[in-house]
Amino acid sequence: MKSRHKRMVFIAVGLVALGGAVALILNALNSNINHFFSPTEVHADAAPKDRSFRLGGLVEVGSIQREDDGLTVHFRVTDNAETVPVVYTGILPDLFREGEGVVAQGKIDNEGVFHADEVLAKHDETYMPPEVAEALEKAEQAKLEQAKAASAVESSVVKPLTQPQEGI
């Protein structure tokens, strides 16, 4: 084996060993690296009870209620499996909307209500012009109505599929 081959192997083995060590460390620290807990984790008591943590999920559609002072807002955070009610007093970011992602920092009380000190909006990685978004929504709506019509014919029981939505 030539000495430069030796050095090559030495560097390769070193990098693999280092990579393995880092992977083990990151795996052990997994719960600390996660930025937030989901509502399901909160319901499963995985989130700390006595200290502040971050709660992440989607703002449930139709759940936003504002108090008369104009600053306090009640809403529910959902991951489409469980929901957690949240109360927050303060200014919300621009992207805080129903059905959009949110990360709130705060504490949960004994009744299961999350008192947030800070609310951040989490947006996804989709970018498109408004016309395209509109067209997609229309297509989605048409699909829903088609499904609704089909199910109405099948079961001959007409049920409202969409919940009544409250305005913001």
Add this chain to the structure above:
Amino acid sequence: MFNLFKFASPATFYPLAGRLAMGFGIASAILLAIGLYMSFFVAPTDYKQGEGYRIMFIHVPAAWMSMLIYVVMACWAAAGMIWHTRLSSMMASSLAPTGAMFTFIALWTGALWGKPMWGAWWVWDARLTSELILLFLYIGFMALESAIDDPRRAARASGLLALVGVVNVPIIYYSVQWWNTLHQGSSIKIVDGGVESSMSEIMVWTLLVMTFACWFYTIAVALCRVRSIILEREANTSWVKELLQGAKS
């Protein structure tokens, strides 16, 4: 036969680097002009973030370059350790300042983007924190290299740091997949050998033009910098003396 290793010698690489730097510099300027025009006037408004998302066209290329430059730098450092070529460590140190600059741009534009959209300049999530560590790695590399007087020992020490730090790059890239982060996922991903994107096509093209502008800029600047490093380290050799005499007369 064309011999690539001929250019591993600083004396032959010096004039070649000058010509290449000029070419890449011009290409970068043209692409940057096209890319900026596309960023501001051609790419459409976003349905959710309005005009604010346009900062992405500098944020994303800068973040990509910060990771790519680090990997290239680590490869040069490894090559220097394996073959003991003088030029390799010079290439590694010529890339570091540009890499640090792109890392800083990615962090800074990210803060400017995060404040209006998320509601915070900075959060300690996995993506942001690992990118900050990358900035410290670049700074550490430059500091370590300049702290040791003997160029060969400096190259060995800083090269080792560059190699160790390379484990951070996949962590940055996959942080948004491995953990819950406030930072959104990747809009352009490689899935099963194909490329998938959740952006409109014109936005992807704008990003690509800006990325190539940054890429060519990096090559041009790194080559200019490596020319200076070559002159400095080879100052006592006959070819540099001849070059300087030629410049004087």
